[in-house]
Amino acid sequence: MDRHDVSSDVTAEHVAQLHQEDLKIEEQFDCKGMTYWFDAERKTAFCLIKAPNKEAVCKMHDFAHGVLPHKIIEVDETIVESFLGRIEDPKKTSDTEINIIDDPAFRCIMYLELSHNSMERQNNYQYSLFSEKIHQSIIKTFKKYEGRVVQSDNESYLASFKSISNAISCAFNLQHKLKFVIPKFEKSFKKVKIGLSAGLPVEEKAGLFEDTVNLSKTICQLINSPITITNDVRVYYEKRHTNDFLKNELVQSLNLSEEAFIKNFTDCLEKIWNDPNFQIQNFAKLLGYSQSQFYRKVKSLTGKSPVQFLSDYKLDKSIEFIHHKKGNISEIAFDCGFNSPSYFSKCFFKKYHILPSQYQLTC
Missing domain, CATH: 3.30.70.3090 (ORF SCO4226, nickel-binding ferredoxin-like monomer)
Incomplete structure (x- = not known):
């Protein structure tokens, strides 16, 4: 392309x-x-x-x-x-000699993630039943708002919308509907998080919609909000609607400076997250912030201190490594940036209330 x-x-x-x-x-x-x-x-x-x-x-x-x-x-x-939505020319829309196609490739990309407690879902038949019910509800809602599912694994969904208005309405509908689909006693599901970004299929990076997809996924996972939207999404929506939805407690709208911080923060995070010798105070220097500015930025966006965020990020990565069987517990501990397997096990137990070696047996 x-x-x-x-x-x-x-x-x-x-x-x-x-x-x-x-x-x-x-x-x-x-x-x-x-x-x-x-x-x-x-x-x-x-x-x-x-x-x-x-x-x-x-x-x-x-x-x-x-x-x-x-x-x-x-x-x-x-x-x-x-x-x-297509890979060939649409039918002629007018009685002309040539087929004039005035069809934008601009899309709003939604990344939806079901935040759950991995410790509570092993060999759980009830989990499977609820998971399928939730999946069907999400797919049905996407179709209602003309969203196209690009990828899904029943825990996360990537969807494409031609209309930003439809994407935002879909996000609200999903948050409302899934409150009733997920019973209050089903503790394995904690919350539904959604990130919305918009862009063009060919941008700076090499993949199709890669910049837009990465941003929607990042803000979904990083920001402490049920629905997070980029500045472009907000601006486009406000041109066509009132901005009442921005006052809704479910939505956090990022400004350009926040988006720039998130991109720089995640780029840096990918480089240092598994370095056991990296000091958190150096994070602020790398991004050009004072310690207090960096703390406030991270805390306001993620709801966590920089130290807590990095610790949780490493532990979440360790869960992925265990599931994908990327070595024994000691190897995973070092690969995830912990100085020793014993300290890794201590942190893992504190967060998940189970030792990593015991958890590995359930996978």
Whole structure:
């Protein structure tokens, strides 16, 4: 898939004509133009092309009309369809010689995570029953608001929405509905968290919607709020609606500085989280904050102190490592940044009320 950032005077008809020029000579370059998307508001166009390599795409465009793409990424057509809803030209929408497609590729991406207590769900038949009931309720709600499920594992869901308004309404509906689907006595499920971000399929990173997906997932997992939305989502929504929903206690809307902090924080976290010699006070220096500023930032966004957040992050990683059988307990302890297996076991027991060696036996 390639991305073209076009000038303000380019119309959907112009892009349709360029697409036709590609189709006339595509075979010469062993290419096949499958379809495209054009966004008149953001002045972007995206072409989906079967080609042997990126060079063939550039040569075809250059020979056909001379308009070269600004960026090209490799994509899986199944994933493209999951995000965007089609991998071929839609039927003609008007009685014209060419098929003019004025169809934006801009999407609102939702990441939903069911926060549960892993200690309470082992070999639990009741858990399986509730899990399936919750899954069906989530899928039904996505369909109601025209959301497309890209990935799911019954504990987390990634969905794509063409309409930001629909995505926000869906998030509220899910939070409301799942309160009644999950019984109060079912302690294994603690809460439902949702992150909403919006963007284009080809951005800075190499994957399809990769920047947007990463941000929606990060804010869902990191921020201490049932529903967290990015600044772009809020701005877009407020252009078309009142902002009453922002006053709702379920929603936290991030500003641009908070988003920048979260991106830098998570980038740094990925580099240092399993370094046993890393001192938490150095975290603030790496990000350019004083100790007090860093503490307030992390506490306000995550609900935890930096020390507690890093400790919980390591322990959550250890759960993943145990489930995926990435070594024995001692190896996992060191891989997750603990100085000794005994200290790891002490921290693990304090949080989960079971020793990691005992928990490993249940997996």
